Amino acid sequence: MSLAIGIDIGGTKVAGGVVDENGEILARARRDTPHRSKRPQVVEDTIVDVVHELLSTEPSVAAVGIGAAGFVAADRATVVFAPHLSWRDEPLRDALSKRIDVPILVDNDANAASWAEWRFGAAQGESHVVMVNLGTGIGGAIVMHGEVIRGRYGIAGEFGHMQVVPEGQRCECGNRGCWEQYASGNALVREARAMILANSPVASDLAARVGGRAxxxxxxxxxxAARDGDPTSIELLAEIGHWLGIGIANLAAAFDPGTFVIGGGVSAAGELLLGPARETFRRRLTGRGYRPEARIVAAHLGNEAGLIGAADLARKDAAS
Structure with missing residues (x-):
């Protein structure tokens, strides 16, 4: 059986695993992500440390896949920009290849997660998949006919920076009104904290849960809190779901997928989020009532999707 190592690099952790051809993780390793003020070498040291630990448990590995939270060039070797790290046009594959004697592939973490959900998770058997990852911001990816669609420069799928509200909330990217300012974990927390700071009586449950410390x-x-029945928390998640549905309707007009897979930490809210998203999607869908509607489903693989997908993509690339 062909084994591969997948590495998922996020803003807080570097998680790795040895993954078999069925998407099963046979061994795991994890380190904290060095602070983004540190030089690129420190992050590379962390990746190498994780890979070497995994190789000590499973030396017969065919390839190593790196899923990075950032813009990865079409060559799947260079990290063009990683907002949470110090990488700027970083030749990551070449740097790691000098220290790891196994074929290496670098890809965007959302591409890796989407591939994993198509191969082993919620989108198996679907020919046209769009994944939306709701975390601190919004990431995304497209898989069509068994291929990840990366775009001319490798940066396709950055759905979070579609403008949905002209001159709206300022985004960290420098623009205003980006989708992730309305349908992400940051948006959810921003609105909830604002209610606590305003001493809103309807936020009393949330305030009590954090001792009044917004x-x-x-x-x-x-x-x-929403699962426990707090009306305000339910309303806040429904609002995020509403904005999620608006963005998905726009993506349906552009890509016409059969399935949208919703992943990332916010997706843990399940139907509290997806129910309102589906309702808004149906109301905003172009040609509604006269066209098939895509399914909107929760991701199945959770936080491990990125490393599973990175490993599988690297194995596929090494075998071609």
């Missing part, structure tokens, strides 16, 4: 509020706390 800065301690997180997305999972809002989701937990």
């Amino acid at each position: 800065d301690d509020l997180t997305g999972p706390i809002v989701t937990e």
Whole structure:
């Protein structure tokens, strides 16, 4: 059986695993991500450390796949820009190849996660898939006819920076009104914290959960409160779902997929998020009532999708 290592590099952790041809993880390793102020070499040291630990448990590995949170060039070797790290036009594959004696492939983490969901998760058997990852921001990816669609320069799928509100909320990217300012974990927490800071009586449940300290509020706390029946938390998630549905309707007009897979940390809210998203999607879909509607489903593989997909893409590339 052909084994591959997948590495998922996020803003807080570098997670790795040895993955078999069925998408099963046979061994795991994890390190904290070095602070983004550190030089690129420090992040590379962390990746090499994780890979070598995994190779010590499974030396017969065919390839290593790296899923990076950032813009990855079409050559699948260079990280053009990683907002949470210090990489700018970083030749990551070449740098790692000098220290790891196994074929290496670098890809965007959302591409890797989408590939994993198509191969082993929620989108198996679907010919046209769009994945939307709701985390701190919004990432995304497209898989069509068994191929990841990366675009001319490798940067396709950055759906979070579609403008949905002209002159709206300022985004970290420098523009205004980006989708991720309305349908992401950051948007959810921003609105909930604002209600606590305003001493809104309808936010009393949320305020009590964090002892009145708005800065301690997180997305999972809002989701937990909603599951416990807090009306305000349910409303906040429904609003995120509404904006999610608007963006998905736009993506349907552009790509006409059969399935949208919703992943990322915010997707843990399940139907509290997806129910409102489907309702808005149906109302906003171009040609509604006269065309087939895409399915909107939750991702199946959770936080491990990125490393599973990175490993499988690297194995596929090494075999071609």
